[in-house]
Structures are given as C-alpha cells and as structure tokens.
Amino acid sequence: MEHTVVCRNVSKVYRQNTVAVQALTEINLEVPRGDFACLSGPSGSGKSTLLNLIGGLDHPTTGEIEVDGSRVDTMERADLARLRLHRIGFVFQAYNLIPVLTARENVEFVMQLQGVPTESRRAKALDILREVGLDGLEDRRPGELSGGQQQRVAVARAIVSEPALVLADEPTANLDSKTAENLMQLLVHMNTEHNVTFVFSTHDKLVMDFSRRLIKLHDGRIVEDERRRP
C-alpha cells in the first residue's frame, strides 16, 4: 500500500534554557494515501507537535519522517518550502488568511507561487470557492467574512492545488456546530472525490465522528490507533 505519511521512531524534545520537555516519544505511524485520520488527545498530548513535524514546520529531535516519499526531517528550508508548496495543504485553527488579499486572491496564493497561469488560476479559484459555498464572496477581504466563511476560504486554499496531503489543526475550533458540520462534510467530499489524504488534530467529537481512523495520543505517545466506520 502506498503511504502518504510515514513516521519512524519520531521524538521531539523542546528545550528552554535548562528545562527539557518531551513532547513526542517514539512515534511510529503510517498514513495510507486517501486516509481520513484524526489525532486526538488532551491538551499537551503532542497532537499539534506531530502535525507540525509532518508538515515540515518543525524538525524532530530524533527519528525519520517521510511525506509523499520525501524525507522531511533532513530537508533544507528551501526544499521544505517547495514540498509544502506543491504537496501539502494546511488548515489552521485561526484561519490564517492573508488580510490584504481578497478571498479569491487568498485561494490563488499558492497557485501563484506555483507559477500557474493567471486565467487558469483564476478559474480554479472561483470553482473551488463555489464548491465550498462562497460563490459571490470572492472579492471580499477576510475582515468582511464570518468565521465560518473564513475557514471555508482556508480550506479552499488548502485543497485548490490538489495536494497529496492536507494537515488541519483544530479546523472547527472557532466554528459553531452547524458550520463545523458543514465544513466536515465538505472535507469528506474532498477526500472521497479527490482522494486527498487528511490528517486532523482535534478535541472536537464531531471531527472524530467523521473520521475513518482515530489515533489517540497521551503524553507524547500513541496509545490507540483505531480504524472505524464514520
């Protein structure tokens, strides 16, 4: 089976002067292509840390991480940026839209960095915004959108370039339940229609209920890895 993510004996220690905090310990994980997996656990269990390591936003202290066949733990900054640009999409808890760009421009952002021609880029951005239910709002800036709408823009941005992997850190944390459910249905649709691999980090039971795989962390270790029927 082809795996999008492979973690082998991954550990992460944060050092602050003389204090060392073991955030992750001996993580071994394989995420097959097209998986819809959820990292759960209490605060401080290492969910976000693991997500950041997989996304190349941080480096493991020990161990190896492969994303779509590339070793992210040994890559240089420029190579990591290229990997994130072409192969990984991010959805953050706090939307993290670029405030001076419109919704359409935010979605086009990654494609523009990839060098996609203007017309093609614009058409794809409008299509994906329509797909996430934001038709007619493409020229609004983030400050003119609701929380749910901003998160939809963030999701659209993450998936528009059809990455191999989407990492979502608490994507429903700032949404009401109805909006959160709508968002999850959208992501499931993206997963099934476009075979995009999703890995979530969440406290939200709603997200866990939508997931086909539940990976529980506790004190930096995987304590349970369950395949389920959503």
Add this chain to the structure above:
Amino acid sequence: MRFDMGRGSLLVTLAWRNLWRHRARTAMILFALALGVWSMIALAALARGSLEEQLRKAILNLTGHVQIHAPSYRDDPVIEHRMSVLSPALLSLLNGTSVTAWSTRVRVPAVISSERESAGVTLIGIDAARERGLSFIGAATIAGRQLESIEENSVLIGRKLAERLETEVGRRIVLISQDVNNDVADRGFRVVGIFDAEPRALETSYVFAGRATVQQMLQLGDAVSEIALMTPDRAGLEPLLARLRAAAPDLDVQPWTVVEPLIVLTEKITNVILVIWYAIVFTAMSFGLVNTLLMAVFERTREFGLFQALGMPPRHILGQVLAESLILLALALVVGNLLALATMRALADGIDLSAFAEGFAMVGISPILYPTMTPQDVTIANALVFVLGVVASLYPAWRAARHVPVVAITRA
C-alpha cells in the same frame, strides 16, 4: 533566473497593500523621507546658487576664464614682467570662435592722490569697449560716464575710494607709479566716472584709465601686463588652453581655477559640506525607515510564518519586504523631488537677503540668492537615498525571512 511575472506581481501586490494597512504610519515615514530628499536637493541648490554667484563675480572681477601673462608676472606683478608682441597664431585664436571676449590690460601698483588724501591702488589701463562681456567694469553702474577711448586722460574710481579721497566726478587726481626705466612716473587725470562694485573692496583697490594713456605714462610702448578672455564654457577649457599654450609657448597661460584658487577651494568646501549634510540627513532618514520596517516585520511575524507554511521560499519573503521599501523610497523620491522643483520655481526670482546685504557685499556675495538646481546634485541625492535606503532595508527583510514557521505561526 528569469523574472516570474506571477510571483513578481504577487510580491508587489502584497507590498503595496501592506504599506497602506497603517496609513498614518506610512504617511509619516513617507513625509519624513520626502522631507529628507527635499532638504538634500534644496540645500544643494542654495549652496550651488551662492557658489555660482561667487564664481561669477570672481570671474568678472577682471579674472576672466583664462589669463595670459609674461612668465614671472604672477609671482611678481611689476612692470618689468610685461608682454610686448602677440604672435599672429595667438591673435588668431583670440579672435576665433572659442573666445567670446578678450582684451589686453596694463596693471601696475600705483598711488592715487587728491588734494586731500592719498591711497595705494592698482592702476589698470583698459579698453573699456572690449571689457563689456569680459569684466565687471564693462557693465558697472557708474555715476558720471564710462571711459570712451583708450587715449583719454580720464579715470574711473570706486565709490569708496572717492569718499576716502573726498573727490567727485569732474575733479582731478594724480596717479604715481614706476615706469620701465624705474623712474617715477606721475600724471594728472580727471575723474569722469565713479563706479559701484561687489565686493566693496574693488571700489578701493582699482583705478581704471585708458590703456594707451597708461602705456604712454609708463613708457611701455605697445607692451601690456595681461590678456584676459572669456569662453562659452568655463568648464571645458582644456582644449583651448592647449591651443593657446601652443600658440604662445613663451607666455604663461592659466585658467581661472589657477588664477583664483580661493574660489576653487570654496567650491571644494561647499561639496564637503553638502556630503556631510547628505550623510546627516540620510542617517536620520534611515533610522526612521529601518524602525518602520522592523515594526511592520514584527507585527506580521505570524503572517510571515504563514507564508512559509504555505510554501513561499524565504527569498520571496525577503523580496516582499524589500519591495515595500522600494515602493516607499520611490514614492518619497517623487514627492521630495516635486517639492524641490516647486520650491525652486517659487524662488526663481531669488531669495532677498537685503537685511544682511552689507555683510554679504563685503565678501562679494549678492544680497539676492538664486538657488541653482544642478542635474548632478539631484542625481546624487536621489541615487544616495535609493541605494542606501535599499541597503538599510536589508536587515528588516532578512529578519522577516529568518522566522521559523512553527514559532511564527503559534505566536499569539
């Protein structure tokens, strides 16, 4: 590396829009930069205007663009060091298109006496008609009349000298000097004109008489002390100097820069002062620019982390911050230059410094100051601000590109 219009336009779009996220702050730094540019250009224009006026007066103060003398005259300006015959080649050059005006003069130390007082002066025998366009005396304001012939037995004296000698137009004075035989030569002249001059020192230093009259008085024959000439361009004298020296190898041919070294020194000092002013202004401007950019980078730490998370290479983040700086500098240069241009237009009739006129006149500075904006000064000011501005922006841009994505994104 080819320039990618897509990424390039993205960086410029981000830079332009981010500049105006904090309009008041951007407007303030823009104003400060523009003011700095304006002050650099305006001060240079004032300094150049003053210098140009001093240069003009020094050249018109009997210096001309080029002077020709007997070899030892400049070291010892006495009657023994005189020129007798001008070669045809030299005359041909003097009458050619490279020379706009020229004349010969007799210049000797003398004593002038009225019935009341005496004073040491420089007696200058001139052809008044040829001094037009060549020296100040050709167009001076004269109470009475100008000299009309090189043979008339008349003199022009300065107003200050007339006051000192307690004489006036129509009265007679006596001039005493030394002739070619080292005998005392004296002669009575009638004062036909009293001239005003700047600096005032000229009014007490010089006494002008007809050249032939002076030659006769000193038994010089056709000999003269100096030839002065003017050209269309005082900055491009080297070719003419070379030809003059070739035509008169036995004579001392020197440009105004050698004859009036003090003015050349003044010009150098002015340039040094301008450089110091530019350095001070730019240092002050760069602190403001760097501080503004660092604040903007600090406030957008999370955003830069997001850029990296989305796959923007660090060099593009650096490029985006530099683009902001470039736009800011370009706008400041446009505004600053337009302000300077408007200022020069408003001051086209000169700045009236009459309140200080007495002091200025003594050192030869006109009470009306005409700012002079030169392409060189404008280019240097603009290039300096732009280049050094970009250099000053490198540190904030580097800071922005150095953020660790996970640290930046998780910053509250």
